[in-house]
Amino acid sequence: MNHPTNVKKNARINVVLNQQAQGISTDDWLQTEEEKQTHDTLIRFEEQLKQYVGLDEVKRLVKEIYAWLYMNQRRELQGLKTNKQVLHMIFKGNPGTGKTTVARVIARFFHDMKVLSKGHFIEAERADLVGEYIGHTAQKTRDLIKQASGGVLFIDEAYSLARGGEKDFGKEAIDTLVKGMEDKLHDFILILAGYSKEMDHFLSLNPGLPSRFPITIDFPNYSTQELMEMIHGMARERDYQLSKDAEQLVRDHIKHIRVENEATFSNGRYMRNLIEKAVRHQAVRLMKYHLYERQALISLTAEDFKFYETHDKL
Structure with missing residues (x-):
């Protein structure tokens, strides 16, 4: 090689x-x-x-x-x-x-x-x-x-x-x-x-x-694994963690989106947008169900990751 x-x-x-x-x-x-x-x-x-x-x-x-x-x-x-x-x-x-x-x-x-x-x-x-x-x-x-x-x-x-x-x-x-x-x-x-x-x-x-x-x-665009490392790091910086179902959902999404938008994919920026949007969705979910204990506050679940919204930036 x-x-x-x-x-x-x-x-x-x-x-x-x-x-x-x-x-x-x-x-x-x-x-x-x-x-x-x-x-x-x-x-x-x-x-x-x-x-x-x-x-x-x-x-x-x-x-x-x-x-x-x-x-x-x-x-x-x-x-x-x-x-x-x-x-x-x-x-x-x-x-x-x-x-x-x-x-x-x-x-x-x-x-x-x-x-x-x-x-x-x-x-x-x-x-x-x-x-x-x-x-x-x-x-x-x-x-x-x-x-x-x-x-x-x-x-x-x-x-x-x-x-x-x-x-x-x-x-x-x-x-x-x-x-x-x-x-x-x-x-x-x-x-x-x-x-x-x-x-x-x-x-x-x-x-x-x-x-x-x-x-x-x-x-080059980052690999799926490197992007997952990024999103875990961004979550840790904010005192959050991804649940197993959230991790699998995000990984599958990244695999798809990287290929579909190879020429314009925004890599780290897209990961940052994903995590920040998930944090907002989590806040709404926690308020809806009155969940205020520590584990709930730090956990991002699959429900918090919603893709393909009109304001998503690749």
Whole structure:
């Protein structure tokens, strides 16, 4: 089986998440207490990432980048040449697959590794870049890049910048971003995110774009088991638990809904909506039957999970 990370001839790194990764833990190469203290930054970020379901290849990528940065430090001590790498990234996948969460973690990680001077995180969308008249878009985009100096600029649904065609101001935003990436090559990290198909089309419209983003991370939909882990975790955070009948009902529903809406399924967001809606239904049920004891208050039953209501969001 091919490794989920493919390094292409043009030095682009393509990462596919949620596939089984090898050697993610530091346990296999940090044995002594002294080594663990030396690499405390890596250990801390691995511990942070453990709290998230899936994302195995992001965990591996963080370890890989850490090793490269650390070896650069060791090379400097030996008087050897070192070079900076461009770390702009493309995140592709459906909503709720962890793209924004990973971008925030990466910002903190690169700050701790002294790649970014500030490590702050700025999240933007089309409206934050595109202006209303000629010249306005370029200024708004330059201002945003200036704000992102020393940190990460994360643009969600980046493909929307190319939707209006040649005469749309979105093209001006893209051109300004490209120039900003060249002028401030190592001053900030730009992450463009969006649906996989739309992002592929977006990148194809400008031949110069793909080469400026050496790291591409694909965020597939979570598996049924991973989504069940999420919903149990969300329930625990709120002091609830699913009954056996509720768990089976939700599992069967997830199996069906994942396949039926594969291209648009919102993963973690859908799980959050399910649990919050179930909590509201449970409250109504408990009031109706005057059930106020502890076990009743914490239990979510099959009766509390009602699917396909008009306000459901996939």
